Amino acid sequence: MEALQDLDVSRHLETLYQIYEDIDREYQSAAEFYQFSCEGCEENCCSTVFYHHTLIEYFAVLDGFDELPEDIKQEALDKARDYIKELNKYRGKEEQLKIFCPLNFDGLCKIYKHRPLICRIHGLPGYFKHPTKGIQQFSGCKRFEKLKNQSRERLIDRTMFYTKIATLESQLRRDMNYVIRFQKTIAEMINDRILL
Numbered sequence: 001m002e003a004l005q006d007l008d009v010s011r012h013l014e015t016l017y018q019i020y021e022d023i024d025r026e027y028q029s030a031a032e033f034y035q036f037s038c039e040g041c042e043e044n045c046c047s048t049v050f051y052h053h054t055l056i057e058y059f060a061v062l063d064g065f066d067e068l069p070e071d072i073k074q075e076a077l078d079k080a081r082d083y084i085k086e087l088n089k090y091r092g093k094e095e096q097l098k099i100f101c102p103l104n105f106d107g108l109c110k111i112y113k114h115r116p117l118i119c120r121i122h123g124l125p126g127y128f129k130h131p132t133k134g135i136q137q138f139s140g141c142k143r144f145e146k147l148k149n150q151s152r153e154r155l156i157d158r159t160m161f162y163t164k165i166a167t168l169e170s171q172l173r174r175d176m177n178y179v180i181r182f183q184k185t186i187a188e189m190i191n192d193r194i195l196l
């Protein structure tokens with residue numbers, strides 16, 4: 001496998017950022033339909049533990065992280081180490097852990113343009129047509145459930161986005177000759193930055 005720091009993934013990232021723009025458009029349209037906004041939310045989904053499973057999104061997070069000022073990077077890395085220590089106590093029962101993502105500063109995402117798919121789309125209900133497992137439904141975030149527990153008229157179809165990202169991921173993995181399963185939180189991703 002080629003060393004990660006020697007890889008030029010900019011072409012793949014460009015494609016990913018176009019997919020992200022499409023997702024944002026679709027999300028915005030659904031948010032307008034429901035008149036839904038994250039503003040002032042106390043259930044902040046940035047304090048939910050999410051694992052991310054694609055290398056391409058890992059590189060996007062690192063791309064965003066690299067653009068941050070040095071002092072913010074250092075603070076985020078310190079927070080990431082504390083996060084991982086805490087997470088290690090909750091492996092296998094992550095849903096019980098409420099802890100802020102180390103890239104959330106005062107309620108704002110420091111890598112907003114580079115944030116992964118799940119951070120973009122989690123809030124509103126949707127579905128994914130899995131090629132073998134059938135339809136998977138997503139209910140939206142806790143705030144949406146509280147505010148809109150009657151209405152599910154505008155579901156975001158995640159199928160095209162997942163498929164495009166999966167295709168991109170396959171291309172990237174082929175180019176890298178990378179076959180290992182990937183599963184990391186944002187904290188674990190940025191903590192890797194000191195190694196790469």
Ligand code: SF4
Nearest residue numbers: 046101103104109119
């Ligand atoms: S990457 Fe950004 S949006 Fe995603 S959990 Fe972290 S702070 Fe929140």
